[in-house]
Amino acid sequence: MTAPTQPTLPVIGWREKLALPGLNVTSVKAKIDTGARSSALHAFDITFFEQEGVEFVRFKVHPSQSSHKKTIIAEARLIERRVIRNSGGQTEKRPVIQTTVTAGEHQWLIELTLTNRDEMGFRMLLGREAVRRRFLVDSGKSYLQSTLPTAKLKGSKKKLKGRKKKIYGQKITRKNH
Numbered sequence: 001m002t003a004p005t006q007p008t009l010p011v012i013g014w015r016e017k018l019a020l021p022g023l024n025v026t027s028v029k030a031k032i033d034t035g036a037r038s039s040a041l042h043a044f045d046i047t048f049f050e051q052e053g054v055e056f057v058r059f060k061v062h063p064s065q066s067s068h069k070k071t072i073i074a075e076a077r078l079i080e081r082r083v084i085r086n087s088g089g090q091t092e093k094r095p096v097i098q099t100t101v102t103a104g105e106h107q108w109l110i111e112l113t114l115t116n117r118d119e120m121g122f123r124m125l126l127g128r129e130a131v132r133r134r135f136l137v138d139s140g141k142s143y144l145q146s147t148l149p150t151a152k153l154k155g156s157k158k159k160l161k162g163r164k165k166k167i168y169g170q171k172i173t174r175k176n177h
Helices: none
Strands: 011-013 015-020 025-033 039-042 044-051 054-061 072-085 091-103 106-115 124-127 136-138 164-167 170-173
Touching: 011 015, 015 124, 054 091, 072 106
Parallel strands: 011 136, 025 124, 039 106
Antiparallel strands: 015 025, 015 091, 039 124, 044 054, 054 072, 072 091, 091 106, 164 170
């Protein structure tokens, strides 16, 4: 007797470049973290305000991990304030919003907590609730639903021709053009 076939899910890498179009974030490097139930976005200068009896949150985002040059100011309806245990075991009360996330050709709604992730390796975590029943996670691969980030290579272009450079654990070969 054969087992019923499961629908094939797309595969996502352990890190991806995502977009949050409702927040005007066109690209943010995210860690796909099945160990975290909820998703989190780096946010700072978080303020709460009311509009026509509905509570909103306004915040700033630095979408690029290595730079504070680009700052995006975003607003979203506040869903709730939720107590979350962070990776250090500390609990904190975080604002929760709902927004659309895009990974490659896939787009869906997620709940997102807002917290300062300045000291963390990724500006965003995409937790298991966001990927559940949508993707299979390949923990050995990166950027399966997005393009590989542009490499910042040091030295002159002449020196780099034909050299191999290891970027994000993957070998990239620079070819002479």
